[in-house]
Structures are given as structure tokens and as C-alpha cells.
Amino acid sequence: MNENIILSSRVRLARNVDGVPFKGINSASIATRALNALREQGSYMMHSINSLTGLEQTRLVERHLISKELIDCQGSAIIRDDNKVSVMVGEEDHIREQCILPGLHLREAYAELREIDRAIGKEFKFAFNPSFGYLTSCLTNIGTGMRASVMMFLPALALTDSIGRCIGGITRLNMAVRGVYGEGSKAEGYVYQISNQKTLGISENDIVASVENVATHMVESELKAREALMQVDPEGLRDKILRSYGIICNCYTMSKSEFMELIAFVKLGVYYNILSCSDHAALEKIITDVQPASLCLGQGRRLDVGERDKVRASICAKIQQIVCRIGG
Amino acid sequence: MNENIILSSRVRLARNVDGVPFKGINSASIATRALNALREQGSYMMHSINSLTGLEQTRLVERHLISKELIDCQGSAIIRDDNKVSVMVGEEDHIREQCILPGLHLREAYAELREIDRAIGKEFKFAFNPSFGYLTSCLTNIGTGMRASVMMFLPALALTDSIGRCIGGITRLNMAVRGVYGEGSKAEGYVYQISNQKTLGISENDIVASVENVATHMVESELKAREALMQVDPEGLRDKILRSYGIICNCYTMSKSEFMELIAFVKLGVYYNILSCSDHAALEKIITDVQPASLCLGQGRRLDVGERDKVRASICAKIQQIVCRIGG
Numbered sequence: 001m002n003e004n005i006i007l008s009s010r011v012r013l014a015r016n017v018d019g020v021p022f023k024g025i026n027s028a029s030i031a032t033r034a035l036n037a038l039r040e041q042g043s044y045m046m047h048s049i050n051s052l053t054g055l056e057q058t059r060l061v062e063r064h065l066i067s068k069e070l071i072d073c074q075g076s077a078i079i080r081d082d083n084k085v086s087v088m089v090g091e092e093d094h095i096r097e098q099c100i101l102p103g104l105h106l107r108e109a110y111a112e113l114r115e116i117d118r119a120i121g122k123e124f125k126f127a128f129n130p131s132f133g134y135l136t137s138c139l140t141n142i143g144t145g146m147r148a149s150v151m152m153f154l155p156a157l158a159l160t161d162s163i164g165r166c167i168g169g170i171t172r173l174n175m176a177v178r179g180v181y182g183e184g185s186k187a188e189g190y191v192y193q194i195s196n197q198k199t200l201g202i203s204e205n206d207i208v209a210s211v212e213n214v215a216t217h218m219v220e221s222e223l224k225a226r227e228a229l230m231q232v233d234p235e236g237l238r239d240k241i242l243r244s245y246g247i248i249c250n251c252y253t254m255s256k257s258e259f260m261e262l263i264a265f266v267k268l269g270v271y272y273n274i275l276s277c278s279d280h281a282a283l284e285k286i287i288t289d290v291q292p293a294s295l296c297l298g299q300g301r302r303l304d305v306g307e308r309d310k311v312r313a314s315i316c317a318k319i320q321q322i323v324c325r326i327g328g
Numbered sequence: 329m330n331e332n333i334i335l336s337s338r339v340r341l342a343r344n345v346d347g348v349p350f351k352g353i354n355s356a357s358i359a360t361r362a363l364n365a366l367r368e369q370g371s372y373m374m375h376s377i378n379s380l381t382g383l384e385q386t387r388l389v390e391r392h393l394i395s396k397e398l399i400d401c402q403g404s405a406i407i408r409d410d411n412k413v414s415v416m417v418g419e420e421d422h423i424r425e426q427c428i429l430p431g432l433h434l435r436e437a438y439a440e441l442r443e444i445d446r447a448i449g450k451e452f453k454f455a456f457n458p459s460f461g462y463l464t465s466c467l468t469n470i471g472t473g474m475r476a477s478v479m480m481f482l483p484a485l486a487l488t489d490s491i492g493r494c495i496g497g498i499t500r501l502n503m504a505v506r507g508v509y510g511e512g513s514k515a516e517g518y519v520y521q522i523s524n525q526k527t528l529g530i531s532e533n534d535i536v537a538s539v540e541n542v543a544t545h546m547v548e549s550e551l552k553a554r555e556a557l558m559q560v561d562p563e564g565l566r567d568k569i570l571r572s573y574g575i576i577c578n579c580y581t582m583s584k585s586e587f588m589e590l591i592a593f594v595k596l597g598v599y600y601n602i603l604s605c606s607d608h609a610a611l612e613k614i615i616t617d618v619q620p621a622s623l624c625l626g627q628g629r630r631l632d633v634g635e636r637d638k639v640r641a642s643i644c645a646k647i648q649q650i651v652c653r654i655g656g
Contacts, residue, residue, distance in 0.1 A: 235638070239580035250574025250653070252567035310563070325578070 355418025
């Protein structure tokens with residue numbers, strides 16, 4: 001049930017090479033060494049940002065494998081074949097290692113990341129201060145260099161106008177709440193990212209535990225809100241869900257923001273057993289595939305907004321093969 | 329192709345019994361005699377309005393078998409089993425005979441009605457003046473006592489804002505344009521009724537011919553408007569049609585006015601070969617079945633608006649069994 005609310009768990013560690021200035025590094029050379037260090041850890045590919053097309057760069061952002069900032073910095077990315085581990089080189093810090101797993105699996109993500117960090121740490125001497133811990137470009141990351149985050153789908157909290165109060169509570173616990181593409185982005189499709197603010201004076205395991213705690217608490221709040229939402233106007237909600245399903249499966253053209261809105265109601269419909277989904281992974285893949293860059297690369301060329309909206313609608317039509325109405 | 333635009337053709341004749349005052353007649357006794365006169369003409373049933381429930385009365389109006397006025401007058405109706413011929417007794421005139429046929433078949437409707445009129449005319453001496461013709465309660469019907477009308481589905485003329493100009497032109501030809509339930513009703517679902525204004529100094533055949541002419545001309549105008557509508561914004565129109573189809577097949581609750589709007593786009597979709605319809609009669613039956621009184625009688629009891637809107641949506645779901653998307 002958590003999977004319907006906690007979409008994914010991500011842990012990242014910020015690392016810098018000792019004795020090298022934070023800014024203006026040769027990212028390609030550090031990335032090559034890091035790739036080499038990961039040889040035994042699985043199958044990785046290195047990508048220099050400037051060797052990728054703009055669409056390929058954006059697709060990596062859409063899939064949360066790199067940050068928008070890495071594109072601005074023209075850094076490099078090392079990405080594991082299963083798209084669960086990536087290492088950014090030359091972003092704000094020299095090295096940012098991350099592991100992203102579906103559902104609530106922060107501990108597993110951190111466990112996996114420790115192996116990655118250990119392997120890379122054999123190749124580089126990390127900037128480290130015995131009193132502070134890992135040194136980072138921005139003070140907000142100093143200490144553990146860790147950010148643990150969960151991507152949460154919170155439509156009922158948003159639709160019952162409870163999300164503001166929840167965000168207030170979370171912020172007081174030193175957690176940050178952001179939109180789906182990180183800092184400054186809005187919560188499109190009712191997806192919120194919750195992460196630790198504190199990186200100093202707290203252990204990695206405690207960070208993971210604290211984010212896990214908040215996430216678990218938020219799941220409970222969202223579940224209560226879903227119950228309340230259904231009680232307030234059961235027929236209106238059912239109608240909205242079924243219309244969203246009808247439009248998404250049949251439209252000829254659909255903007256990204258409308259898609260994000262309607263797919264949220266389709267997913268709510270699956271939660272409420274108004275709709276049934278035979279393949280959750282396929283549904284999530286469609287959500288990724290209709291993002292602008294992924295969509296263009298799927299067609300093999302850059303498309304303008306009007307063309308994208310039509311291709312998006314044609315991809316949406318596949319939803320009726322995996323999601324269907326329960327009880328007619 | 330006309331069938332998609334001219335929904336039905338109706339001819340009615342107003343008759344009064346000689347020597348009987350226009351108002352305050354005993355409609356049951358006249359109706360019994362008229363029913364008797366029709367014995368050889370087919371299988372008829374007589375209904376006293378006050379022996380019917382309110383729902384049964386309204387259903388007869390929804391099916392165009394009686395007028396709202398007959399209910400107010402507490403008259404009687406004699407209805408042929410196939411619902412194509414009905415005789416109202418005790419409305420504005422003593423006797424109003426009508427024949428309604430699908431598509432453009434005014435001549436056939438008039439031919440059929442002449443037989444009915446002849447049979448009833450054997451039973452009664454009609455009020456008739458050699459200079460004026462048949463005498464009627466209202467001067468607007470004097471002479472032939474005939475109103476010939478066609479029910480036309482004119483969405484493209486309405487959506488391209490050309491309907492006003494067309495109505496102006498028709499009015500100058502001494503024709504009346506009304507909504508789907510006659511005088512004073514609005515054109516719900518883009519359905520308009522066009523009929524002759526003139527009943528005096530013109531033969532029955534000329535009335536039929538003149539309405540047929542106007543209808544044929546309107547079909548041409550509507551077809552041109554449909555072409556124009558598709559040229560102005562082909563993708564927007566296709567999207568609107570497919571969304572209407574998606575909503576109508578999937579919603580949980582739907583008002584009558586929204587239904588009339590969306591079904592118009594579904595029918596346009598069939599015209600444009602965006603949708604295909606395997607059974608036009610079944611689609612028209614659904615449109616009749618979701619009208620308020622027919623819908624309640626289908627459920628065997630009076631329903632409030634909220635219940636009706638849900639039952640309507642469940643009937644709408646059947647549309648996907650007869651209408652489907654062309655080319656996915």
C-alpha cells in the first residue's frame with residue numbers, strides 16, 4: 001500500500017577531493033577515475049554532459065539520474081545500467097553519489113550507497129575534517145554530506161487542503177518539502193519530495209531513520225485524508241476519477257500538466273478499487289515516457305509542444321490496456 | 329447521410345368536430361369514437377391523460393407522441409403500437425392527428441396521415457368552411473390545419489455561429505425554427521425543429537414540399553459548416569470529440585444537459601469517421617432512454633435528479649458497445 005504513496009527513496013552523498021578547489025575542476029578526469037573505481041561494483045556508463053544532446057540531458061533529469069545543475073556545470077555522470085545508482089561529477093560538489101529505489105527503501109538505498117562510496121573512497125582522498133566530517137561546497141551539506149529523501153504522492157492531503165499544515169509540521173522537524181524536481185520546483189501531480197535539512201551533528205543512520213519516520217507519518221496522514229476525501233463526496237470523487245480515466249484513455253491531445261493532474265486521479269482510483277491496475281511498473285513507465293524529453297527521444301526527434309501533446313495522448317491510450325474499471 | 333442531420337419528419341393535422349364548441353369538450357367520448365374509427369387502420373391504444381402517472385405523461389412528451397399542452401388540458405391520446413402515429417383529443421383543437429417517421433420522409437408521413445384523417449373523418453363531420461378550409465381553435469392553423477416539421481441536428485451551424493443567420497433566412501420564408509420540444513423550448517443538443525407557419529391559401533402538398541426544400545437546403549448548409557468546422561481546428565475538434573466519447577462512456581454521474589452536449593460531439597465524431605457506430609437505432613434509443621421520465625420508468629420508480637444522473641451515466645456506458653474509435 002505504501003508503494004501507492006511513497007513512490008521512491010533516494011540517498012545521496014556529497015564528496016569532494018582533498019586539496020582540489022571546489023570550483024573549476026576537470027570533471028572528465030575525476031569521472032574517469034571514479035568510473036574505474038566502480039569497475040567491480042556493476043555495469044556503469046560514463047556520460048560527459050556536453051557529449052549529450054539537450055534532449056538526452058533533460059531525459060536524465062526527468063528520470064532523476066542527474067540534477068539540472070549538472071547540466072549548467074557541464075559536468076559528467078556515471079550511471080549504473082539499472083538506473084538505480086548514479087554518480088554526478090562536477091556539480092556543486094566534486095562527486096555526488098546517489099542511489100534511488102522504488103517504494104520506501106531508504107535503508108537499502110543507503111546500504112547500497114555505502115559500497116559505492118567505499119569504492120570511490122579508495123580512489124580519492126575525500127576532503128574530511130575530524131570535527132565537522134565531510135567538507136562540502138555548500139555549508140548545508142557539511143558533515144555527513146547526506147541527503148535522504150522520499151518522493152511522496154499526496155493527492156488527498158492536497159485536495160483536502162491539509163498539505164500546508166503538514167508541510168509546516170515537517171519543516172519544524174528540520175525537514176524540507178519540495179516539488180518533484182527538487183528545490184524550487186512545484187508539486188506537479190501532487191508529488192512532493194521530503195528530505196532532511198540537517199547533515200551535521202547527526203549520523204547517517206539517524207538521518208535515514210528520521211526521514212523514514214516522517215515518511216511513515218505522512219503515509220498515515222495521507223491515508224486518513226483519503227478516507228476523509230471519500231467521505232465528503234463519494235460520488236463526486238468517483239465521477240472525477242472515472243472521467244479522468246475516460247479522458248486520459250481517449251483524448252487526442254494532452255498537455256503535461258493536465259496529464260499529471262488526471263493520472264493522479266487514475267492512481268487514486270486504483271487505490272479506492274474503483275479502477276484496477278494489472279501492472280503498476282508499466283503505469284509508472286508511462287508516466288516517465290510522457291515527460292517531454294523522454295517522449296521526444298521515444299520518437300527519435302525533437303517535437304514542438306503541439307506534437308508532444310498528441311504523442312502524449314497516443315501513449316496515454318495504452319493505459320486502458322493495464323488499467324480498467326472495476327464493476328463496469 | 330441525411331439521417332445524421334434530419335432526425336425525423338412529422339406531419340400533423342388539426343381537426344375539430346362541427347357544431348361542438350372548441351373549448352370544454354368531453355375528450356374521452358370523442359377519443360373513444362376516434363379509436364373506433366381507427367380499428368381497421370392498425371393497432372391503437374387509447375390513454376386518458378388523467379389515468380396516466382406524471383412520469384408516463386412526460387415520457388409521451390419526451391417521445392414526441394403528445395404535447396405538453398395535452399397534459400394541461402387533461403385530454404386523451406390514441407397511439408399506434410409502433411409509436412409512429414398518434415391522435416391527441418382535447419388539446420387546443422378537438423383532434424390532432426400526427427405521423428412521425430425517422431429521417432426525411434415528410435411525403436410518406438403525409439400519405440400515411442391522409443389515411444388516418446380519412447378514417448376519422450368518416451366518424452366525425454369536421455368543422456370546415458368552403459372558403460377557408462378546416463376551422464381551428466387558433467387562427468394560425470386555419471385552412472389545411474397542417475403543420476409539417478423536421479427535427480434537425482445542426483451542431484456545426486451552431487458551433488460556427490452561423491445558425492442565427494440561417495434562422496433569419498428561414499423565418500423570411502415563413503418557416504418557424506424552434507427547440508426540440510416545440511414552441512418556446514431551447515435547442516438542447518443542437519437539435520432544431522423547422523416547420524411551416526402558413527396553413528391557409530396553400531395546399532398540403534405545397535406545405536410538405538416547402539418544408540422539404542428548406543430542410544434540404546439546411547442539410548447542405550450544415551454539411552458545409554461541418555467542413556468549415558473541421559478546417560478551422562481539426563485537432564481541437566478531434567480532441568473534443570474523443571474526450572466527449574471518453575467522458576460519456578466512463579463517467580459516474582451526468583446531467584441531461586451535459587449528456588445532450590457530449591452526445592452531439594459523439595454523433596459528429598461518427599459523421600467525421602473519427603468514431604464508428606455499429607447500430608444507429610440503438611444509439612438513438614439510448615438518447616431517448618436517458619431523458620428524465622423514460623429513465624425513471626426504465627427503473628420502475630420516480631428518481632431524484634442525483635439518482636437520475638447516476639442511472640443516466642450507467643446507461644451511457646453502453647455506448648462503448650455500439651460506438652468505437654476508428655484507428656485507435
